[in-house]
Amino acid sequence: MEKSALDAILNRATVRSYLDKDVPDEVIEKLARAAQQAPFTGQMYAFIYTRDKEKKEILAKHLGRHLAQAPVFILFCMDFRKLEKFIAYKGRENKSGQVQMLFLGIQDVAYAAANMITAAEAMGLGTCFFGGAPMIAPLLTEMFKLPDRVYPVVGMSLGYPAVKPGPRPRIPTWCVLFKDEYHDLTEDEVAQALSVMDAGLIREGYYRNLGAKIPKPEAGEDTVDYDTYGWGEHISRKYARQAQSEILKQLLAEKGIVL
Numbered sequence: 001m002e003k004s005a006l007d008a009i010l011n012r013a014t015v016r017s018y019l020d021k022d023v024p025d026e027v028i029e030k031l032a033r034a035a036q037q038a039p040f041t042g043q044m045y046a047f048i049y050t051r052d053k054e055k056k057e058i059l060a061k062h063l064g065r066h067l068a069q070a071p072v073f074i075l076f077c078m079d080f081r082k083l084e085k086f087i088a089y090k091g092r093e094n095k096s097g098q099v100q101m102l103f104l105g106i107q108d109v110a111y112a113a114a115n116m117i118t119a120a121e122a123m124g125l126g127t128c129f130f131g132g133a134p135m136i137a138p139l140l141t142e143m144f145k146l147p148d149r150v151y152p153v154v155g156m157s158l159g160y161p162a163v164k165p166g167p168r169p170r171i172p173t174w175c176v177l178f179k180d181e182y183h184d185l186t187e188d189e190v191a192q193a194l195s196v197m198d199a200g201l202i203r204e205g206y207y208r209n210l211g212a213k214i215p216k217p218e219a220g221e222d223t224v225d226y227d228t229y230g231w232g233e234h235i236s237r238k239y240a241r242q243a244q245s246e247i248l249k250q251l252l253a254e255k256g257i258v259l
């Protein structure tokens with residue numbers, strides 16, 4: 001029995017452990033159709049899926065260990081190549097700048113991927129994104145034979161959940177929804193928002209179960225343990241790390257996307 005769209009959206013949570021039960025091709029095709037029905041600018045995407053154990057094991061080493069146990073891996077690529085074939089067929093050339101293409105291409109992929117995870121949830125499946133995909137573009141290029149102008153944006157595991165977590169916290173809606181004009185959060189409001197996130201995730205043992213504590217970027221002893229390591233600590237450590245933009249720019253250039 002399928003859930004309503006709103007139920008699927010509001011109850012979705014990332015799933016990182018799966019039953020040993022295959023996801024049939026017809027189900028994957030239905031998910032791809034749902035993904036395609038998202039709004040688009042140029043349908044600049046390709047979804048490549050595999051059940052190959054060896055491939056999943058290799059990818060698990062780079063993207064996240066639970067992937068080795070997931071029945072299916074799906075790679076979401078930004079596909080300028082296909083769009084440019086449609087344009088060439090009509091005797092024209094793509095003259096948009098590369099930054100503009102990147103903006104639009106990532107949006108096409110993201111809305112499609114978001115549709116797919118909602119459809120998966122509605123059909124009783126679980127998913128987890130892997131954000132490390134763009135950084136391992138050379139490996140993915142070889143593994144999935146990605147041509148130039150096709151670039152990996154995000155990976156995803158897919159399967160029937162072994163454990164179905166409840167929905168995870170978000171910062172309060174008043175932090176993101178503003179009437180008439182932008183509201184710049186005060187320091188008190190920042191503290192309130194972070195405490196909502198921290199309380200929910202620490203209660204679940206979220207980072208502890210994932211073993212996902214990021215080493216403290218500054219020198220000195222790390223006095224924060226998993227009883228106090230919450231979302232604020234996590235994102236502030238994550239974004240304080242060395243930037244990877246230059247590497248990413250280089251990897252994009254290798255695929256013919258020169259910014």
Ligand SMILES: Cc1cc2nc3c(=O)[nH]c(=O)nc-3n(C[C@H](O)[C@H](O)[C@H](O)COP(=O)(O)O)c2cc1C
Pocket residue numbers: 012013014015016063064128129130131132154167168
């Ligand atoms: C672009 C992107 C990349 C992500 N990468 C990873 C990842 O590499 N590993 C992982 O376990 N979860 C990953 N996630 C999932 C997030 O950790 C998760 O969505 C977030 O913690 C909120 O949890 P929820 O989806 O259960 O509500 C990613 C999510 C997004 C949108």
